Amino acid sequence: MIGSVQRAMRLLECVAGHAHGAPAKQLARETGLALPTAYHLLRTLVHEGYLRREKGLFFLGEAAERLGSSGAQQKRRSTMVDALAGFRDAIGVPVYYAVYQDGEIAIRCVSDTPGNPAVEEWADFRETGHAHAIGQCLLSQLDEQGRRDHLQRHPVQPVTPYTVPDGRSLLRRLERTPRMETVTERQEYALGTVCAAIPITVGTTAATMAISLPCHQADRLLSVARQLQSEIGRLLGSLALSISI
Numbered sequence: 001m002i003g004s005v006q007r008a009m010r011l012l013e014c015v016a017g018h019a020h021g022a023p024a025k026q027l028a029r030e031t032g033l034a035l036p037t038a039y040h041l042l043r044t045l046v047h048e049g050y051l052r053r054e055k056g057l058f059f060l061g062e063a064a065e066r067l068g069s070s071g072a073q074q075k076r077r078s079t080m081v082d083a084l085a086g087f088r089d090a091i092g093v094p095v096y097y098a099v100y101q102d103g104e105i106a107i108r109c110v111s112d113t114p115g116n117p118a119v120e121e122w123a124d125f126r127e128t129g130h131a132h133a134i135g136q137c138l139l140s141q142l143d144e145q146g147r148r149d150h151l152q153r154h155p156v157q158p159v160t161p162y163t164v165p166d167g168r169s170l171l172r173r174l175e176r177t178p179r180m181e182t183v184t185e186r187q188e189y190a191l192g193t194v195c196a197a198i199p200i201t202v203g204t205t206a207a208t209m210a211i212s213l214p215c216h217q218a219d220r221l222l223s224v225a226r227q228l229q230s231e232i233g234r235l236l237g238s239l240a241l242s243i244s245i
Contacts, residue, residue: 195210
C-alpha cells in the first residue's frame with residue numbers, strides 16, 4: 001500500500017463530510033495526521049483540482065466532483081443493465097433501451113442471449129431512425145419541428161424493400177401515431193425481423209424500450225410488447241433516475 005495515497009484519500013473523505021468546508025487543523029485532527037503532513041497533502045490536492053481553498057477552508061474541487069458524477073452515472077447504468085437483463089429473462093426476447101439526446105438516437109443498452117440474439121446493427125442506428133421501431137418511437141415523441149430537423153440531418157433512405165419510401169410518408173405515419181403508443185415495424189430495418197418499441201418519457205427525456213423477434217414469430221410481437229410494458233410499469237419508479245444514462 002502507498003501510504004501517501006491512503007492519507008490523501010482520508011483527507012478527501014473528511015472534506016466531503018463538511019458541506020460548509022473545514023480548516024486544515026480540523027482536517028488534520030479528524031484524520032489523525034500530523035499538521036505538516038496534512039498541509040502538504042492539502043496543497044497537493046488543491047493544485048490537482050481535487051480540493052479548493054476559500055478563506056482558509058477546504059472544499060471538494062471540480063476534479064473530485066467529476067469523479068462523484070461519473071460514479072453516479074455508472075451506478076445508473078448498472079441499474080439499467082440489470083433491469084434489461086431481468087426483462088429479457090422474463091419475456092425471453094432481446095430487449096433494447098435507447099434515448100433521443102442532443103438531436104441524435106442513442107442505443108444505450110442491449111440485453112440478449114446466444115439463443116435469442118439482438119438484431120445486428122448493419123446500418124448505423126443513428127442514421128436509419130426512420131427504418132426501425134426504436135427510431136420511429138423516439139421521433140414520435142418529438143414535436144413536428146424536431147422531427148423535420150432530424151430528417152433534414154438524416155434523410156430517409158431505403159434500407160430494405162419494406163422501408164418507408166420517403167420523409168413525407170414517414171411524417172404522415174408519425175402524425176397518425178399517438179404520442180405514447182407502442183410502435184411496430186416489420187422488416188423495415190432488417191429482413192426476417194419484426195420489432196416493437198414502447199415509449200417512455202421521464203421529464204424531458206424521450207426514451208424507449210424495444211424488443212425484436214424473427215418473422216416466423218411475428219404473431220407474438222404485440223403480446224410480448226404488452227408483457228414488456230407491464231414489466232416496465234412495475235419498475236418505472238425505481239428506473240426513473242436511470243432513464244438518462
